Amino acid sequence: MKEASGSRKLFSLICLIGGLVLLIWSLALDFMGTKAGYRGALLVIGIIGIIAGMYFLPTLKYHRTLIYVIFLFPLLFAFAVTVIIPLFLGLFYSFTDWNGIRYKEFVGFANYARMFRQPSFIWSILLTALFVVFNMILVNLVAFLLALLCTSKLKGMGFFRASYFLPNLIGGIVLGYIWQFIFSNVVTKIFSGMKYSMLASTNTAFIAIIIVYVWQYAGYIMLIYITGLNTVPGDVLEAANIDGANATQTLFQIKIPMIAPTITICTFLTLTSAFKQFDVNLSLTNGTGSVANFMGNYLTNGTQMLALNIYNTAVVENEYAFGQAKAFLFFIILACVSILQVRISNSKEVEL
Amino acid sequence: MKKKLLAILLVSALAASLAACGGSSGGSSDGSSDGSADGGQEAAASDEAIRLLNGKPEIDAQLKELAAKYKEETGNEVSVETIGGDTNASDELKKMYQADNMPDIFVIEANQAANWDGLLADLSGEAWTNDTDYELVDPDMGVIGFPYTVEATALAYNAEILEKAGVDPASLTSPAAWQAAVETIDGMKADLGLTAVFGWCAEPANLGWSSGTHVFAQYLDAGLAQDDTTYIDLLNDGGKIDEARMKDFAAFVGMMNQYSDPALLVDGTYDNQVAGFAEGKYAFVTQGNWINGAVTSNAAYTGWGMGFAPYAFEDGIDTIIAGPPSYWTVYSEGKVDAAKAFLQWVSDDSAQDILVNKAGLISPFNDCAFKAADPFAESIMGYMAAGKTSGWHTMLKKDGLQNVTCQVFADYAKGTLDQDAFVSTMAQVISSYYNN
Numbered sequence: 075m076k077e078a079s080g081s082r083k084l085f086s087l088i089c090l091i092g093g094l095v096l097l098i099w100s101l102a103l104d105f106m107g108t109k110a111g112y113r114g115a116l117l118v119i120g121i122i123g124i125i126a127g128m129y130f131l132p133t134l135k136y137h138r139t140l141i142y143v144i145f146l147f148p149l150l151f152a153f154a155v156t157v158i159i160p161l162f163l164g165l166f167y168s169f170t171d172w173n174g175i176r177y178k179e180f181v182g183f184a185n186y187a188r189m190f191r192q193p194s195f196i197w198s199i200l201l202t203a204l205f206v207v208f209n210m211i212l213v214n215l216v217a218f219l220l221a222l223l224c225t226s227k228l229k230g231m232g233f234f235r236a237s238y239f240l241p242n243l244i245g246g247i248v249l250g251y252i253w254q255f256i257f258s259n260v261v262t263k264i265f266s267g268m269k270y271s272m273l274a275s276t277n278t279a280f281i282a283i284i285i286v287y288v289w290q291y292a293g294y295i296m297l298i299y300i301t302g303l304n305t306v307p308g309d310v311l312e313a314a315n316i317d318g319a320n321a322t323q324t325l326f327q328i329k330i331p332m333i334a335p336t337i338t339i340c341t342f343l344t345l346t347s348a349f350k351q352f353d354v355n356l357s358l359t360n361g362t363g364s365v366a367n368f369m370g371n372y373l374t375n376g377t378q379m380l381a382l383n384i385y386n387t388a389v390v391e392n393e394y395a396f397g398q399a400k401a402f403l404f405f406i407i408l409a410c411v412s413i414l415q416v417r418i419s420n421s422k423e424v425e426l
Numbered sequence: 427m428k429k430k431l432l433a434i435l436l437v438s439a440l441a442a443s444l445a446a447c448g449g450s451s452g453g454s455s456d457g458s459s460d461g462s463a464d465g466g467q468e469a470a471a472s473d474e475a476i477r478l479l480n481g482k483p484e485i486d487a488q489l490k491e492l493a494a495k496y497k498e499e500t501g502n503e504v505s506v507e508t509i510g511g512d513t514n515a516s517d518e519l520k521k522m523y524q525a526d527n528m529p530d531i532f533v534i535e536a537n538q539a540a541n542w543d544g545l546l547a548d549l550s551g552e553a554w555t556n557d558t559d560y561e562l563v564d565p566d567m568g569v570i571g572f573p574y575t576v577e578a579t580a581l582a583y584n585a586e587i588l589e590k591a592g593v594d595p596a597s598l599t600s601p602a603a604w605q606a607a608v609e610t611i612d613g614m615k616a617d618l619g620l621t622a623v624f625g626w627c628a629e630p631a632n633l634g635w636s637s638g639t640h641v642f643a644q645y646l647d648a649g650l651a652q653d654d655t656t657y658i659d660l661l662n663d664g665g666k667i668d669e670a671r672m673k674d675f676a677a678f679v680g681m682m683n684q685y686s687d688p689a690l691l692v693d694g695t696y697d698n699q700v701a702g703f704a705e706g707k708y709a710f711v712t713q714g715n716w717i718n719g720a721v722t723s724n725a726a727y728t729g730w731g732m733g734f735a736p737y738a739f740e741d742g743i744d745t746i747i748a749g750p751p752s753y754w755t756v757y758s759e760g761k762v763d764a765a766k767a768f769l770q771w772v773s774d775d776s777a778q779d780i781l782v783n784k785a786g787l788i789s790p791f792n793d794c795a796f797k798a799a800d801p802f803a804e805s806i807m808g809y810m811a812a813g814k815t816s817g818w819h820t821m822l823k824k825d826g827l828q829n830v831t832c833q834v835f836a837d838y839a840k841g842t843l844d845q846d847a848f849v850s851t852m853a854q855v856i857s858s859y860y861n862n
Contacts, residue, residue: 129433174520175541192862254631258693271693273631274840360631361829364837371858372851374833389517391826392541 079132086130093123161405168399173392185399193369195400197376198383201280202349205379208284209291209348214340216292221299222325235300239293246290250357253286257358276363276376283377286354291347295340302336303329335419342415349408352381361386380404475503476764477529479519481752483510484719488785492777496768499776504768530760531768534571535752536821539564546570547756552766554773559652560790562753571753572769575787578734578806578815579640579714580746586730587611587618587709595735599744601678608685611709618709622687625708627694628839630832636696637835638828640747641712643820645675648736649743650816658819665824665860667853671740676838676848678739682712683839691839700724710735715802718786722801733805748806748815750790830859 097120103113125147128140168185170177189195224235241249258271272278306329314324330337355361355377363376375383384404388397480489486508493504507529509515515533522528534542539562548568555561555569562571583595591614593607611623628637645667646657660666683691687708690698697720703711704724711717715734721727734746756765771777773791781787782796788803789796797803809815834855838848 173541174517175523188862193858194862262693269688270840274692274836275842358631360634362630362634362833362836364833364842372834372854374830374855376833386826386829390829391824392516393825 082130083132086127086132088127089123089130090127093120093125093127096120096123164398165402167395168402170395172395172398174388174394177395181395185396186403188396189400189403193371194373194375194378195383197365197368197373198378198380201377202351202380205280205284205351206345206348209287210341210344212284212288213291213295213344213348214337216288217295217340218299220292220296221303224296224300225303235297238296241290242294244290246353247357249286249290250354253282253354254358257282273359276365279359279363279377283351283354283358286358287348287351290354291344295344298336298340298343299333302333306332338419342411342419346408346411346415349411350381351379352385355379355382356385475505476531476761476768478504478506478754478768479515479522479529479532480506480508481510481515481533483508485781485785485787486510488780491784492772492780495776495780496771500767500771502764502768528757528760530757530762530765531572531754532757533752534755536562536571536818537823537825539567539570539755542755543567545758547758547762547765549756549766549769552770554770554791557773557791557793559792560750562750562755570755571750572755572772573750573790574754574772574781575750576748576790576806576810577714577716577751577788577818578746578748578802578809579643580734580736581624581710582703582713582715582717582802583710583733583735584703584706584708584730585733587620587706590614590618591709595733598735599738600741601674601681601739602741604678604738605681608681612685619706620709621702621707622690623685623709624682624687625690625699625702625711626682626686626839627690627696627699627712628683628832628835629693629695630829630836633694633696633699634828634832636712636832638830638832639820639823640714641679641835642823642828642831643747643818644737644739645672646819646823647745647747647816648738649740649745652749652813652815652817654817655819655822658822661823661856662860665857667856669849669853672849672852673845674739675737676845676852678737679835679838679848680845683841686839692836701726706730715788715800715806718800718802731804732801734802734809745814745816746806746809747818747820748809749818751818751821824860827856827859830855 096116100113100116100120103116125144129144131137131140133140167177169180169182171179171181220238224231224238228234244252254273257273262268262271272282310328310332311324314328319327359377361375361378361382363374363378365373365376375386378386380400381404384397384400387400388394391397478489478493480486486506489506489508493506496502496504509518516535516538519528519532519534539546543566546567548570549555549561549572550569552569554572558573560573560576561569562573564570585595588595588611591607591611593610597603598607608623611618611620614620615622627633630637646661647654650656657668657671660668687694687702690702699711700713700717700720701724702708703713703717704721705726706728718732721732736743736746738744754769756762756769772781775795778789778791778794778796782789782794782798786798786800788798788800788806797807800806831852834843834848834852837843837851838845843851
C-alpha cells in the first residue's frame with residue numbers, strides 16, 4: 075500500500091459521498107416526520123458507507139488516526155448516546171418547564187433558584203451529607219475489622235469471607251423489603267418494649283438505613299482490604315515479629331501504613347456510593363419520616379436522601395424540569411468528589 | 427494479502443456489529459412497549475389495529491377477551507397493552523410519547539389531563555355521553571375521558587358483624603351515631619371475634635396512597651354532590667384548607683386511630699389489612715371496592731355481605747366517594763375515528779357483558795343491564811341510584827401531595843400529633859407543598 079491507486083481513491087470517495095447523502099437523507103426524513111420504515115436502514119447503511127470510505131481513503135499521513143477513530147467508533151457512539159447526549163439534554167431541560175412530555179417555555183435559572191428555597195430539599199442535602207459521614211466511618215471500620223478477622227489463621231475462613239460478601243450480591247430493593255419485614259415484625263418482637271417499628275420515626279429509621287447499608291456494603295469493602303492486607307510482605311511482618319512487636323504494634327506501625335493506598339480507595343468508594351444511595355432508601359422507608367421543625371417547616375420527608383428526592387420530584391411530583399435541575403446539582407457535587415478522589419490517589423501513588 | 431483479508435474481515439465484523447446495533451435499536455423503538463407491556467406482541471400484529479393502553483393489570487385478560495369480541499363482531503382489531511405493577515401508566519406514556527409510539531387510547535387520571543393539553547381528542551357528541559354521568563369534561567378540551575369503571579371508597583363494612591352488633595349501617599350519618607356504634611361494637615369485640623373495630627392503616631412508606639389519597643379524599647368530598655368542587659378548588663388555590671371541616675375530619679380520624687388495631691395502625695401492610703378484614707377481625711376497613719378479589723379469594727372468607735358506610739365526620743354526611751378513578755382518552759394524532767367507534771361499542775351491551783360479568787367492574791352507564799359480581803356492587807349501586815355519590819376530586823390535587831399528607835396521618839396515628847396539631851400541621855405542609 076505504498077501508492078494510492080486511482081480506483082481505490084474513487085471507491086473511497088463514492089463510499090464517503092454516498093454514505094453522507096444517505097445519512098443526511100435519513101435525518102431529513104426524520105425531521106420531516108415521515109413514517110417511512112426504511113429510514114433506519116438508510117441511516118445504518120450511510121454510516122457504514124462513511125466508515126468504509128474513511129478506511130479506504132488513500133492517505134498515509136492520517137491513516138492511523140482514521141483507523142483509530144473507526145475502531146473506537148462503537149464505544150464512542152455508545153458513550154455519546156448513553157452519557158454525553160443525555161447530560162447536555164438534561165442540562166437544557168433544567169432551564170425549561172419540561173413536564174416529561176414537552177416544554178412550553180424557558181424559565182432561566184428559576185428551577186435552580188427554587189430548589190434552594192425548598193426546605194425539604196435542603197434537608198435532603200444535609201441528611202445525605204450526614205449519611206455519607208456516618209457510612210464512610212462505619213463501613214470502613216467494620217470492613218477493616220472483618221478483613222483482619224478473615225486474614226487471621228482461623229478455620230473455615232473461605233466460608234466466612236463468602237458469607238460476609240453475600241449481602242452485597244442481593245439487590246438493594248430486595249434487601250430493603252427483607253429488612254423492612256425484619257424491622258417491623260422481628261425487631262419489635264425481640265425488644266418487646268418497642269411499640270412501633272424502627273422505621274416509624276425519623277431518627278430510628280435513619281439508623282435503620284445505616285445498619286442495612288453497612289451490612290450490605292461492608293463485605294465488599296472487606297474484600298478490598300483483604301487484598302490490601304495480603305500485599306503486606308511476609309518478611310516485613312516476620313522482621314517485626316523478631317524485633318518483638320506485639321499484635322497491636324504490628325497493626326498500627328506496619329499493616330495500616332502499608333495499606334494506606336487501599337484505605338484511600340475504600341474511603342472514596344464508600345463516599346461516592348453513599349452519596350448515590352437510592353434503592354435501600356426507596357424500599358426501606360420511601361423517604362418517609364417527619365421532622366417537627368426545620369427552617370420553620372414541618373417536614374414529611376425525614377429520611378429522604380438526595381437521589382430519592384430527585385426521583386420523587388421528577389416522577390412522583392411530575393416536575394421533570396425541576397428534578398433535572400436538582401440532578402444537575404447532584405452531578406456537580408459528585409463530579410467534585412470524583413476529581414478530588416483522582417487528585418488524592420494520584421498524589422499518593424507518587425509518594426509510594 | 428493475508429493482512430488485507432484480515433482487515434476486510436475486521437471491517438465487515440465492525441459493520442455487522444454496527445448493523446446489529448442499528449437493527450436492534452430500531453427494533454426496540456418501534457416495539458418499545460414489548461418489554462414493559464405484555465400485550466406488545468399483538469401490537470406488532472397489524473398496523474390497522476388501534477392500540478389501547480390499560481393501567482389495570484388485574485383486568486388485562488378480560489380486556490383481551492373484549493378485543494377478541496370486537497374483532498369477531500366488527501372485524502376491526504384492537505390490541506391491548508397493559509402497564510401495571512410498579513411501573514405506572516403515566517410514566518410509560520411519557521416514554522411512548524418521546525419515542526413517537528403513542529397508543530390510540532390510553533388511560534389517564536383526571537389531574538393528568540392538563541399535561542396532554544392539545545393532544546386529546548374531543549369526544550363530545552358521541553352517543554355514549556348521554557348514557558353516563560361520569561365522563562371527564564375539561565372546560566377547554568371538551569369531553570376527553572371515557573369512564574370504563576366506577577370505583578368507590580368509604581368505610582367498607584362486614585355486614586354480618588354489624589348485624590350481630592345491632593348496628594344499622596344506614597344510620598351512620600353523624601359523628602354521634604358513629605361514636606355510639608363504634609362503642610357498641612368495641613364493647614362486644616370478644617363476642618364478635620374482632621381484633622379491633624377499624625382496620626385502618628396509616629403506614630406511610632407503602633400505603634401512603636391509601637391515607638394520603640383515599641382517606642384524604644373524604645375531607646375533600648364527603649357529603650358533597652358529584653360535581654361539587656368546593657374543597658378541591660380551595661386546595662388547588664395555593665394549598666388552602668377549610669380549618670373547621672378539617673377539624674371535624676381530624677376528630678373522626680382520631681376515633682379511627684383510637685379503635686384501630688395497634689399492630690396494623692402504624693406499621694402494617696395492605697395485605698394484612700385486607701386479610702384481617704377477610705378473616706372477620708375488623709368490622710370496618712378503610713379501603714374501596716378494589717379489595718373484593720382479595721377478600722373473596724381469602725380462605726377464611728365465609729361469604730358474608732359487604733357494603734360501604736360514609737365517613738360522617740359532620741352531621742348529615744351520607745355519601746360515599748364513587749366514580750371513575752381513571753379514564754380512557756383518545757390520542758388526537760392517532761386513529762381517532764376508529765377509537766371513537768370502539769369506545770361507543772364498549773359502552774354497549776356485548777362489551778359491558780364482559781366488563782361487568784367477567785372483569786367484575788361496575789358499569790358507569792345508566793342503561794347497563796348487568797349487575798356486577800362484586801360483593802360491594804349492591805351497596806354502591808344503592809348510593810348511585812339515590813344520587814348519594816361524591817366525586818373522586820382527590821385525583822385533581824397536586825401530583826405527589828399524598829406523600830406529604832400521609833406522613834401527617836401517620837404521625838397522628840402514632841400519637842406524636844394531637845387533633846389540633848393535626849389540623850395545623852396539615853395546613854402548614856399542604857401550603858408549603860403548593861408554594862415551594
